[in-house]
Amino acid sequence: MRALAILAIVAANIAHAADPVAGKFWYEQNCARCHGSPPQERQAGTPNITGFSADRIRGALANIPAMVKVNLTPAQILDVEAYLRAPLQYLWAPGIDFSDLWWNPAESGWGMTFTQRPNASTVGTLYIYDAERKPVWLLMTGAVWVNPLEVRGVLLRAAANGFPPTGFNANSVTTSQIGSFSIVFADHRRGTLTFTADGVAYSKPIERLAF
Ligand code: HEC
Numbered sequence: 001m002r003a004l005a006i007l008a009i010v011a012a013n014i015a016h017a018a019d020p021v022a023g024k025f026w027y028e029q030n031c032a033r034c035h036g037s038p039p040q041e042r043q044a045g046t047p048n049i050t051g052f053s054a055d056r057i058r059g060a061l062a063n064i065p066a067m068v069k070v071n072l073t074p075a076q077i078l079d080v081e082a083y084l085r086a087p088l089q090y091l092w093a094p095g096i097d098f099s100d101l102w103w104n105p106a107e108s109g110w111g112m113t114f115t116q117r118p119n120a121s122t123v124g125t126l127y128i129y130d131a132e133r134k135p136v137w138l139l140m141t142g143a144v145w146v147n148p149l150e151v152r153g154v155l156l157r158a159a160a161n162g163f164p165p166t167g168f169n170a171n172s173v174t175t176s177q178i179g180s181f182s183i184v185f186a187d188h189r190r191g192t193l194t195f196t197a198d199g200v201a202y203s204k205p206i207e208r209l210a211f
Pocket of ligand 1 (some may be wrong): 059
Protein backbone atom coordinates (compact mmCIF):
# COMPACT_ATOMS: atom_id res chain seq x y z
CA MET A 1 0.00 0.00 0.00
CA ARG A 2 2.69 2.43 1.07
CA ALA A 3 4.68 1.85 -2.12
CA LEU A 4 1.53 2.36 -4.13
CA ALA A 5 0.82 5.64 -2.39
CA ILE A 6 4.35 6.87 -3.05
CA LEU A 7 4.03 5.82 -6.68
CA ALA A 8 0.76 7.72 -6.94
CA ILE A 9 2.38 10.88 -5.57
CA VAL A 10 5.30 10.57 -7.98
CA ALA A 11 2.90 9.99 -10.87
CA ALA A 12 0.81 13.02 -9.90
CA ASN A 13 3.90 15.20 -9.88
CA ILE A 14 5.11 13.92 -13.23
CA ALA A 15 1.69 14.03 -14.86
CA HIS A 16 1.03 17.69 -14.10
CA ALA A 17 1.79 19.85 -17.11
CA ALA A 18 2.20 23.33 -15.70
CA ASP A 19 -0.46 25.66 -17.05
CA PRO A 20 0.44 29.37 -17.02
CA VAL A 21 -3.17 30.44 -17.63
CA ALA A 22 -4.31 28.56 -14.53
CA GLY A 23 -1.21 29.94 -12.80
CA LYS A 24 -2.35 33.46 -13.53
CA PHE A 25 -5.68 32.63 -11.90
CA TRP A 26 -4.03 31.21 -8.74
CA TYR A 27 -1.71 34.21 -8.67
CA GLU A 28 -4.60 36.69 -8.90
CA GLN A 29 -6.46 34.84 -6.15
CA ASN A 30 -3.56 34.34 -3.73
CA CYS A 31 -0.63 36.62 -4.47
CA ALA A 32 -1.72 39.75 -6.35
CA ARG A 33 -2.98 41.68 -3.32
CA CYS A 34 0.58 41.84 -1.95
CA HIS A 35 2.74 41.25 -5.03
CA GLY A 36 0.69 43.37 -7.48
CA SER A 37 -0.69 42.47 -10.87
CA PRO A 38 1.21 42.02 -13.07
CA PRO A 39 4.03 41.22 -10.61
CA GLN A 40 6.18 43.91 -12.20
CA GLU A 41 3.80 46.45 -10.65
CA ARG A 42 4.50 45.19 -7.17
CA GLN A 43 3.35 46.79 -3.94
CA ALA A 44 5.87 48.47 -1.64
CA GLY A 45 7.56 45.92 0.63
CA THR A 46 7.33 42.96 -1.73
CA PRO A 47 9.92 41.90 -4.29
CA ASN A 48 9.25 41.60 -8.02
CA ILE A 49 8.92 37.82 -8.22
CA THR A 50 8.82 37.61 -12.04
CA GLY A 51 10.81 34.57 -13.12
CA PHE A 52 11.05 33.07 -9.61
CA SER A 53 11.23 29.28 -9.48
CA ALA A 54 8.84 26.86 -7.81
CA ASP A 55 11.58 26.25 -5.19
CA ARG A 56 11.68 29.93 -4.32
CA ILE A 57 7.87 30.02 -4.09
CA ARG A 58 7.82 26.95 -1.82
CA GLY A 59 10.52 28.50 0.36
CA ALA A 60 8.63 31.77 0.62
CA LEU A 61 5.35 30.06 1.47
CA ALA A 62 7.08 28.12 4.26
CA ASN A 63 9.21 30.91 5.71
CA ILE A 64 7.84 34.39 5.06
CA PRO A 65 5.56 35.37 7.96
CA ALA A 66 3.26 37.48 5.75
CA MET A 67 2.67 34.46 3.51
CA VAL A 68 2.01 31.65 5.97
CA LYS A 69 -1.76 31.83 5.45
CA VAL A 70 -1.40 31.36 1.69
CA ASN A 71 -2.13 27.79 0.63
CA LEU A 72 -1.31 26.34 -2.76
CA THR A 73 -1.18 22.71 -3.84
CA PRO A 74 2.08 21.45 -5.39
CA ALA A 75 0.43 21.49 -8.82
CA GLN A 76 -0.78 25.06 -8.32
CA ILE A 77 2.77 26.15 -7.39
CA LEU A 78 4.01 24.74 -10.71
CA ASP A 79 1.25 26.64 -12.52
CA VAL A 80 2.22 29.88 -10.76
CA GLU A 81 5.88 29.25 -11.66
CA ALA A 82 4.88 28.87 -15.33
CA TYR A 83 2.87 32.09 -15.19
CA LEU A 84 5.70 34.01 -13.47
CA ARG A 85 8.08 33.07 -16.30
CA ALA A 86 6.39 35.56 -18.64
CA PRO A 87 3.48 37.26 -16.88
CA LEU A 88 3.17 40.08 -19.41
CA GLN A 89 2.13 37.59 -22.07
CA TYR A 90 -0.95 36.90 -20.00
CA LEU A 91 -1.60 40.48 -18.99
CA TRP A 92 -4.60 40.90 -21.22
CA ALA A 93 -6.46 38.01 -22.69
CA PRO A 94 -8.46 40.22 -25.07
CA GLY A 95 -12.21 39.73 -24.97
CA ILE A 96 -12.21 39.78 -28.79
CA ASP A 97 -10.73 37.10 -31.02
CA PHE A 98 -8.89 39.06 -33.71
CA SER A 99 -7.81 35.92 -35.60
CA ASP A 100 -8.39 36.52 -39.31
CA LEU A 101 -6.92 37.61 -42.62
CA TRP A 102 -6.46 41.40 -42.55
CA TRP A 103 -5.87 43.84 -45.41
CA ASN A 104 -6.19 47.41 -46.59
CA PRO A 105 -8.95 47.49 -49.24
CA ALA A 106 -7.36 50.54 -50.90
CA GLU A 107 -4.10 48.56 -51.29
CA SER A 108 -5.24 45.15 -52.41
CA GLY A 109 -2.18 42.93 -52.94
CA TRP A 110 -0.61 42.77 -49.49
CA GLY A 111 -2.04 41.59 -46.21
CA MET A 112 -1.59 40.05 -42.80
CA THR A 113 -2.57 36.81 -41.12
CA PHE A 114 -3.22 37.00 -37.40
CA THR A 115 -3.95 34.03 -35.12
CA GLN A 116 -4.73 34.38 -31.45
CA ARG A 117 -5.17 31.78 -28.70
CA PRO A 118 -7.32 32.05 -25.57
CA ASN A 119 -4.18 32.52 -23.45
CA ALA A 120 -3.58 35.71 -25.50
CA SER A 121 -0.55 34.37 -27.38
CA THR A 122 -0.55 35.37 -31.04
CA VAL A 123 1.37 34.78 -34.22
CA GLY A 124 1.07 36.54 -37.55
CA THR A 125 2.58 36.91 -40.98
CA LEU A 126 2.88 39.99 -43.14
CA TYR A 127 2.97 39.36 -46.87
CA ILE A 128 4.31 42.37 -48.74
CA TYR A 129 6.79 43.16 -51.55
CA ASP A 130 10.32 44.43 -51.79
CA ALA A 131 11.76 47.13 -54.04
CA GLU A 132 12.41 44.52 -56.76
CA ARG A 133 8.69 43.53 -56.84
CA LYS A 134 9.51 40.21 -55.21
CA PRO A 135 7.00 38.87 -52.66
CA VAL A 136 8.25 38.93 -49.08
CA TRP A 137 6.70 37.45 -46.00
CA LEU A 138 7.64 38.38 -42.48
CA LEU A 139 6.86 36.56 -39.26
CA MET A 140 5.17 38.56 -36.47
CA THR A 141 6.15 36.98 -33.19
CA GLY A 142 7.13 37.65 -29.55
CA ALA A 143 3.82 39.43 -29.14
CA VAL A 144 2.73 41.07 -25.90
CA TRP A 145 -0.63 42.75 -25.27
CA VAL A 146 0.01 46.15 -23.72
CA ASN A 147 -3.73 46.70 -23.29
CA PRO A 148 -6.82 44.80 -24.54
CA LEU A 149 -6.67 46.55 -27.92
CA GLU A 150 -2.93 46.82 -28.57
CA VAL A 151 -0.40 44.11 -29.28
CA ARG A 152 3.31 44.58 -29.94
CA GLY A 153 6.01 42.23 -31.08
CA VAL A 154 8.99 41.70 -33.33
CA LEU A 155 9.27 41.11 -37.07
CA LEU A 156 11.46 38.30 -38.34
CA ARG A 157 12.55 37.58 -41.88
CA ALA A 158 13.00 33.91 -42.63
CA ALA A 159 15.12 32.61 -45.45
CA ALA A 160 15.65 29.11 -46.77
CA ASN A 161 16.73 27.21 -49.84
CA GLY A 162 13.38 27.21 -51.55
CA PHE A 163 11.34 24.65 -53.36
CA PRO A 164 12.94 24.73 -56.81
CA PRO A 165 14.87 22.86 -57.91
CA THR A 166 15.52 20.31 -55.14
CA GLY A 167 12.64 20.81 -52.71
CA PHE A 168 12.54 22.34 -49.27
CA ASN A 169 15.56 21.91 -47.03
CA ALA A 170 14.54 22.36 -43.38
CA ASN A 171 18.20 22.60 -42.33
CA SER A 172 18.70 25.69 -44.46
CA VAL A 173 16.17 27.87 -42.61
CA THR A 174 17.49 31.00 -40.92
CA THR A 175 15.60 33.82 -39.23
CA SER A 176 16.70 37.34 -38.37
CA GLN A 177 14.93 40.16 -36.61
CA ILE A 178 14.47 43.10 -38.96
CA GLY A 179 12.10 45.28 -36.96
CA SER A 180 9.05 45.42 -34.75
CA PHE A 181 5.29 45.87 -35.09
CA SER A 182 2.27 47.07 -33.19
CA ILE A 183 -1.40 46.72 -33.97
CA VAL A 184 -3.85 49.09 -32.33
CA PHE A 185 -7.37 47.76 -32.82
CA ALA A 186 -10.11 50.40 -33.04
CA ASP A 187 -12.87 47.83 -32.65
CA HIS A 188 -13.45 44.16 -33.48
CA ARG A 189 -12.84 44.61 -37.22
CA ARG A 190 -10.57 47.62 -37.82
CA GLY A 191 -7.19 48.78 -36.63
CA THR A 192 -3.87 50.37 -37.45
CA LEU A 193 -0.78 48.33 -38.19
CA THR A 194 2.53 50.07 -37.54
CA PHE A 195 5.82 48.39 -38.27
CA THR A 196 9.46 49.07 -38.90
CA ALA A 197 11.34 46.85 -41.34
CA ASP A 198 15.06 47.39 -42.01
CA GLY A 199 14.86 50.78 -40.33
CA VAL A 200 11.90 52.15 -42.32
CA ALA A 201 8.63 52.85 -40.49
CA TYR A 202 5.16 52.23 -41.97
CA SER A 203 1.68 52.85 -40.62
CA LYS A 204 -1.40 51.42 -42.36
CA PRO A 205 -5.12 51.18 -41.62
CA ILE A 206 -6.20 47.54 -41.79
CA GLU A 207 -9.47 45.67 -41.57
CA ARG A 208 -10.69 42.11 -41.65
CA LEU A 209 -10.78 40.66 -45.15
CA ALA A 210 -14.47 39.90 -45.69
CA PHE A 211 -15.30 37.34 -48.38
C1 HEC B 1 0.09 39.00 2.64
C2 HEC B 1 1.03 39.44 1.64
C3 HEC B 1 1.62 38.39 0.69
C4 HEC B 1 0.95 37.46 -0.05
C5 HEC B 1 -0.56 37.20 -0.11
C6 HEC B 1 1.96 36.76 -0.82
N1 HEC B 1 3.20 37.25 -0.53
FE1 HEC B 1 4.98 36.62 -1.28
N2 HEC B 1 5.98 37.96 -0.17
C7 HEC B 1 5.40 38.88 0.69
C8 HEC B 1 6.43 39.70 1.30
C9 HEC B 1 6.20 40.83 2.30
C10 HEC B 1 7.65 39.23 0.78
C11 HEC B 1 9.05 39.76 1.07
C12 HEC B 1 9.56 39.26 2.35
C13 HEC B 1 10.99 39.73 2.58
O1 HEC B 1 11.65 40.16 1.63
O2 HEC B 1 11.40 39.62 3.69
C14 HEC B 1 7.33 38.13 -0.13
C15 HEC B 1 8.27 37.41 -0.86
C16 HEC B 1 8.00 36.44 -1.78
C17 HEC B 1 8.96 35.72 -2.56
C18 HEC B 1 10.47 35.92 -2.51
C19 HEC B 1 11.16 34.89 -1.70
C20 HEC B 1 12.64 34.92 -1.96
O3 HEC B 1 13.20 33.86 -2.17
O4 HEC B 1 13.24 36.02 -1.96
C21 HEC B 1 8.29 34.88 -3.36
C22 HEC B 1 8.87 33.90 -4.38
C23 HEC B 1 6.89 35.05 -3.09
N3 HEC B 1 6.73 36.01 -2.13
C24 HEC B 1 5.88 34.37 -3.75
C25 HEC B 1 4.52 34.52 -3.47
C26 HEC B 1 3.48 33.82 -4.16
C27 HEC B 1 3.69 32.88 -5.34
C28 HEC B 1 2.31 34.19 -3.57
C29 HEC B 1 0.93 33.67 -3.88
C30 HEC B 1 0.77 32.25 -3.92
C31 HEC B 1 2.63 35.14 -2.53
N4 HEC B 1 3.97 35.32 -2.49
C32 HEC B 1 1.67 35.75 -1.72
C33 HEC B 1 4.04 39.04 0.94
C34 HEC B 1 3.03 38.26 0.40
